Structures are given as structure tokens and as C-alpha cells.
Amino acid sequence: QKEVEQNSGPLSVPEGAIASLNCTYSDRGSQSFFWYRQYSGKSPELIMFIYSNGDKEDGRFTAQLNKASQYVSLLIRDSQPSDSATYLCAVNNYGQNFVFGPGTRLSVLP
């Protein structure tokens, strides 16, 4: 069973702080990793993807991947109340389906 695990939260951080969201996956063959943000009542929207070990930065967001530990994380710097949402980690092995984690609910407090 291919699984993706996330802490369901809620994760509460003060405005301006760094939010750290974590995800572990069970399938060592996984090749690509995605972070989606989902606001309540809306559809998931892609934030970032990462394929290689290390860090990938895009604005206030940094994705980190460690394939040896089967771990991927998302850092949000200078968190804003508008970042309050559920963050979904997704893992894909080419030729196989996408597996989504249950999501972590983030609350950024003004």
C-alpha cells in the first residue's frame, strides 16, 4: 500500500513566522513530489513541485526533499493570514497514480 502521511494539524503560527509542513511517503520508487494548497470549499491548487534532493525556493515557499529519509517538507516564510489553508502533499511515480496525503491544516494568526 503506497502511503503518504502528514500531520493533520491544525498547525498554528503567528503572522510573520515560518510555517513548516512535513510529509513522509512509503514508496521508495516515488519520483516527483508536489505541494498543493486548498482553501475551504475550493479545489487544490499547485504551489510547488520538486524532483531532486535538496531545496527548491519560489518566493516565500521552499520545498525540501530527502529521498533517503523519504521525507518532503514545505516552508512558508513570513506567513500571512491568507496562507491559512489545508496543505496537501502528493507523491507520484511515473506510470503510477498520484497519492495524496490527508493534508495539514495551517492557521496563521494575525
Added chain:
Amino acid sequence: DARVTQTPRHKVTEMGQEVTMRCQPILGHNTVFWYRQTMMQGLELLAYFRNRAPLDDSGMPKDRFSAEMPDATLATLKIQPSEPRDSAVYFCASGGQVGELFFGEGSRLTVL
């Protein structure tokens, strides 16, 4: 503005009725996924297609659900007969160049 289009956005029906949901993937995308989302289960994969061929529908209750892609611009998900436990938001997503998924706005189904 390329996006995945789903219809209907909302559907309320009675138990036993047939429900058909439609999806128009982003032009040029060759993979299409159907997901169901509930508060309890999160995002569950129902079926997915590559180049219109079904690759995995193991997440779908076969006795009542069916998914098809009659052409590259249309994917359908049908439930017959519908049951109250089918109430959920159904998302269609299509796959981009680097494997990322783009989601439609979803079809919220309520079965009474």
C-alpha cells in the same frame, strides 16, 4: 486561460437516481484523474486515464460507478444508482508537462 472545467458545480438528487459528471481537461493534457473528497476520507483516487485509455479504476465501486473518455476533450463519471454515501465533492484533474495535476472546481454531489 487554460483550466479544467467541470459540470455540474452542484447536484442534489434522490437515492437511486443516475448522476453524470463531466470534465473538460486542459487542451494538450493527456492524463485525466477523477478524485472524490470527503471530510473523513480526504482525496480518494477513483480512476485515471492516459491518452483516453483507463489505467487504474481500482478505487471506484464497479457496481455503480463508471468512468469514460469518449474523446480527448471530455471525461465522464457516472453513478447509477446513486446512494447517500456517494455525497462528496468530485474533482477532475488533468496532468501537465512535468506531471503536475491541475484541478477543476469540483462537482458537489448531495444524494438524499
